[in-house]
Amino acid sequence: LLPPLKGNSIRQVFAVIDRLKEFDPKYINITTHHSESMYKEDAEGVYRKISVRKRPGSVAIAAAIQNKYGIKAIPHIISQGFSKEETEYALIDLSFLGVTDLLLLRGDTKNLDALQRNLDSHPHASGLQEQVNDFNRGVSFDGSSLTPPEIPFSYGMACYPEKHEESPNMESELFYTKMKVQNGADYLVTQMFFDNRKYFEFVDRCRA
Structure with missing residues (x-):
């Protein structure tokens, strides 16, 4: 499932799921997208490069789907365009919300700007996998201790x-x-x- 563009309502997501319910889906995947670079004209007529995120993340949508429909929601967690700290907070939020199934991916690298490429992120999905495994054991991305989730994350990956x-x-x-x-x-x-x-x-x- 593709999150709606920024400014649209989650009712669009619910409308799609309402049409699919009769087929008894066992789970719903929710994609994640990092911000993209674009040029925008300012008040002086000069085009400046800015970073724009066009869609919301998968955390809130996954929780909304799972709570409203009782269907397992599987948010995509990507390493590119997100720092290790941002990933950890996403895991904390998902754990609190009762969303415990993930799909771990590297994500698209072609549209990353220089700032995103310099983030303290994982260059490959294997690093993201290691971070999730550590989180399940109660180890933060920086090596400090944290309380392990009551229900450890299970996850799939790409092949x-x-x-x-x-x-x-x-x-x-x-x-x-x-x-x-x-x-x-x-x-x-x-x-x-x-x-x-x-x-x-x-x-x-x-x-x-």
Whole structure:
């Protein structure tokens, strides 16, 4: 589910779910988006580069869906465009709200501006996974202690049957895919693929 654009009502989200309820969805994924850079003309007619976030985050929407419909909500947590501290506060908020299932992703890197690239964030989803695992154990991103959540987070991660564009080969892809599972991922969600044979080959090699 895509959060509504800033300025719109959550009633738009509820209207979509109302139409889907008859199909008895077991869960609903909510995407997350970092801010983007754009140029805006000021009062003097000069265009200046600013950072704009077009959509709200997934925390409040996930809680609203789960509380209103009783359907498991799975917010996306992305590492790019968000600092480790921001991620920790999102985890705290989600834990307080009773949202305990996540999808951990690196997120899009193409639209990051220089400031976002310099954030104290995780360059890969593996670092985000480590932070969530630490949070479940009561360890903050800075190494200090915090109270572990009453219900530890469970989470899924991404996999790539046709290889991630940055992977040198399928052997490397399989290695990192298996590492995600070994380090605690409960399930994997494929990115879009176009050859079913490669998907089944990928599954067989993961299980080997």
